[in-house]
Amino acid sequence: MDLRWFLLALFLLGCCFSPGLSFNGEMAEQECPDECDCHYFRINWVTDCSDSNLTEIPYDELSMNVYVLDLNDNLISEIEPFPPDIKMRRLQMADNRMTELKKESFTGLHYLIDADFSGNAITKVDPHVFDDSAGFITLELQNNPLDPVEGPFLSISTLHYLDISNCSIETLNDHFFDNISALETLDLSENPLKVINTRSFEPLTSLETLKMNHCNLTTISEDAFLAQHNLKTLELSGNYFVRETNWEIVFSKLTLLENLDLRNSHFNHLTATLFDQNHYLRTLILAENDLSEYDVGDTVKNLANLETLDLSYCNLTVPLSEDTFANATKIRSLYLSGNTLFASDLLVALSPLTNLQKLSLSKCGLRRLPDTFHKFKSLQELDISHNPLNDAFVKLLAPLATLEYLNMGYSNLSYLAPTSFSKMTSIRRLVLSGNDLNNLEAGLFGNLTHLESLELNFCGLRRPLNATLFFNNFTYTDLTELQLAGNPLRVSKTGPLLPKQLSRLQTLDLSNCNLTFLPPDAFFWTRNITTLVLAGNHFNSPNDFHFLELLPKLEVLDLTYNNLTSFAPKEIEFNPQISRLKLIGNPWKCQCSVADLWDWAHMEKGDLSILEGSTIRASDVTVGKLKRKRLLVCNYDGRVSLPIIMNKTAPGRKPFKQQQRTISASNRTWAKYVRESGCEPSPVFLHARATRSVGYISAEGVHMKLAQHAPNTWASAIINASAIYAVLITVIGVLFVVTKNRINARHADKNN
Structure with missing residues (x-):
């Protein structure tokens, strides 16, 4: 005690x-520049100044505790030294107007770990630019027109990740990577390298992933990867290789290679001994190469550990024989889409692959299926979409009792017999999209008692699913996702939209269904819905949303790209569980309803990120991805003059430092409009904020x-x-x- x-x-x-x-x-409130939106992301202070037409960094207004500083999409051309003692970890300056990275610009940034300068006009980088950042590990410079480099490019001993793709690099000198030997991931894609004939990679002994996709490569020297003993992933897709490359010697150096991607690289030099030294190769992607003259069986026969083989769109003309995969029986995933295949060849070629789990035969011109599926006792995923199969083939799939995913989309189907899926009781995801199935037979989905996801997008359906498609008086407890996007649905003014059997439904996609309304009792039987997608329809009035009152568990509501000009928190007062509200793409008016939604998210829900497009997201700070968030924007009425904004600040909102501001454009982000508007928060939200500020410890x-x-x-x-x-x-x-x-x-x- x-x-x-x-x-x-x-x-x-x-x-x-x-x-x-x-x-x-x-969380303590930190400093925030006027033109920025600041908030906590998890426990880290984020200053989001992106897309703000800034010509310089607001140094004097930055918090010393800023963790992420987002300056993407501005007009900044120079970087002055940051304030001393700033604790910034990540700096994002993509899509600005910088031309050079100088060492003095980053002096004193002792805590900096990651930086993104992609999409600028940078031609020069000081090799010692991050000398003061002892723990610097990630640098993104993609999409900059770098000048030719003589000697070492950088001197960062801790660097692990470097992206210099699409940087106009034509040659790599022998010392290019000398001082970044700890590098583990290197992306050189989309540089016009043409030839790799130097030993520039020799210092990179720790390299595990190398990407040189779309580099106009025609040949690679035999000793290019002499020191890459730890390389596990090599991507060379989208190049123009010719026969001069001695691939057997090149690959023989990479004894630990696990993943090789040669997609669409004009690679057509297959030999029987090509991968003799690559005993750990598990994934081989040869898709989109012209392999019409080769028997792929000769090449893969020694890859005893191969698990994934992609031969999609390879123009295979040598018939697949019973020996093609005879020695590669560990293959679990086989992709043959886009080749002209015949059911008779597949019948014998696929026979040894008794452990096959994933098979893709999409766009193979198949008019019938091989009678071999009874051998695949472990097959879990099958894609036979985009084949002119018509209707008489399903009986061949009946033995697939273990099948969990079946894609028959866009297969020219117009009729499915009631017994089509009667034996596929393990199916969890069924895709029938793109077929003209406006008349679905009674009992069609009756036996699919483990079905989790049903996709019927663009099937010409004029009415939602009815009860006769399922077992009567049976609840399909696993069926939690239904996609009906792109169907010209005709919805009655009253009555439930879906039958009682789907009462456990959690995700419903009704996007692009030409909807202008849903009846108030649309979800009478489906009150467990947590995600409702209504994007791309024609809702234009808040009075159209009484159907939300029957969805107390709703967490995600997608109303993007409708015709809404206003939307009040009262429309979702019966949905206390909402954690994501998607409203981007509507013609919002800059009025106090915008501020009300902002205050609802900020004060009542305690999390602005609920409003998608209001704050930075995890994907916006993820290394190696496009960090371009779509924003919530509104427009002032163009028929009246734009107001002069005084320094009026409502409770809970940070005031402008400037005493007076004049609006110069009608288009505003929601964050800026809320600060400018002076709209008073509702007493309800102020009370909610006060209530949340009281805690209990037991x-x-x-x-x-x-x-x-x-x-x-x-x-x-x-x-x-x-x-x-x-x-x-x-x-x-x-x-x-x-x-x-x-x-x-x-x-x-x-x-x-």
């Missing part, structure tokens, strides 16, 4: 002085209510801290004395 009270006191003391937390248990049934008052100044913070510190020290002292007295008393009892 005593020890627990002592630990509780220490815990409270630690909480009060945790970095980034105010003394009321909430220890062994004792509840300690902590009234939380956010400090407004450093002075008040210090006073609060001193008071709390004094109280906790007193508590700890008392506990220590009590504990000591009890121990002494126990010793006395023992002595007596």
Whole structure:
């Protein structure tokens, strides 16, 4: 008991002085430039100044605790030194106007780990640009017109990830990578290298992933990868290789290679001994190469550990024989799409692959299927889409009792017999999209009792699914996703949209269905829906959303690209679980309904990211991906003059530093409009914010209510801290004395 009270006191003391937390248990407000949106992402302070027409970095207004600084999509051409002691970890400056990276611009950035300068006009990079960043590991420079480099390109001993794709690099000198030997991932894609005939890769002994896709490569020297003993993934897709490359020697150096991608590289030099030294090769992608003259069986016969083979769109003309995959029986995933194949050849060629789990035969011109599926006892995924199969083939699939995914989309189907899927009781995902199935037979989906996802997009359906398609009085408990996008649905003014059997449905896609309304009782039987997609329809009035009242578990609502000009929080007052509201692409008017939604997310829900397009997301700071977020925007009424914005700030909103601002454009992001508008938050939201600011801590049934008052100044913070510190020290002292007295008393009892 005593020890627990002592630990509780220490815990409270630690909480009060945790970095980034105010003394009321909430995240402390940090500095934020006027043109930016600032918030916490997890526990890190994010300053989002992207797409703000900035010509310079607002150095004086940055918090020293900024973790991510997003300056993407601005007009910045120069970087001055940042303030001393700034603790920035990630700097994003993609799509600006910089022409050079200078060392002095990044002096003092001791905490910087990642930086993104992609999409600028950078021609020169100082090799010592990040000397002050001792833990720097990721640099993205893709899409910059770099000048030719003589000598080492960079000097960053800790660098692990470098993306210099599409940087106009024509040659790599012998010392290009000398001072970044710790590199593990290198992307050189989309540079006009043409030939690799130097030993420039020799210092990269730790390299595990190398990407040289679309580099106009015609040949690679035999000793290009002499030192890459740890290379596991090599991507060479989209090149123009000719026969001069001695591929057997090139690949013989890469003894640990696991993944090789030669997609669409004009690679047509297959030999029987090509991969003799690559015993660990598990994934081989040869798709989109002209292999019409070769028997692929001669090449793969020695790849005993091969698990994935992609031969899609290879113009295979040598018939697949019974020996093609005879020695590669570990293949689990086989992709043959886009080749002209015959059912008779597939019948014998696929026979050895008894352990096959994934098979793709899409766009193979098949008019019938091979009668060999009974051998695939473990087949889980089958794609036979985009074949002119018509209707008489399903009986051949009947033995696939283990099948979990079946794609028969765009297969010229117009009729499916009621017994078509009667034996496929393991199917979890069924794709029938793109077939003219406006008349579905009764009982068609009856036996699919484990079905989780049903896709019927673009099937010409004029009415949603009815009860006769399923077993009567049976609830399909696993069926949680239904896609009906692109169907010209005709919805009645009253009545449920879907039958009672689908009462466990969680995800419903009704996008692009030409909907203008849904009846109030549309989801009478399907009240467990958590994700509702209504994108691309014609909803234009908030009065159209009474159907949401029947969805108390709704978490995601997608209303993107409709005709909405306003949407109030009251429309979703019956949906307390909403965690994502997608509203991008509507013609929003800059009016107080925008501010109301902002306050609802910020104050009542406590998370602005609920409004997709309002704040930075995880994908916006992910290395190696396009970090271009779509924003929520609104427009002032063009028929009236734009207002002059005074420094009026509603409670809970950060004021502008400038005393007066004039709007110069009618298009505004929601973040900027809310700060400009002066719209007063609803008392409901202010009350919700106040309610959330009260916390409870419990220890062994004792509840300690902590009234939380956010400090407004450093002075008040210090006073609060001193008071709390004094109280906790007193508590700890008392506990220590009590504990000591009890121990002494126990010793006395023992002595007596």
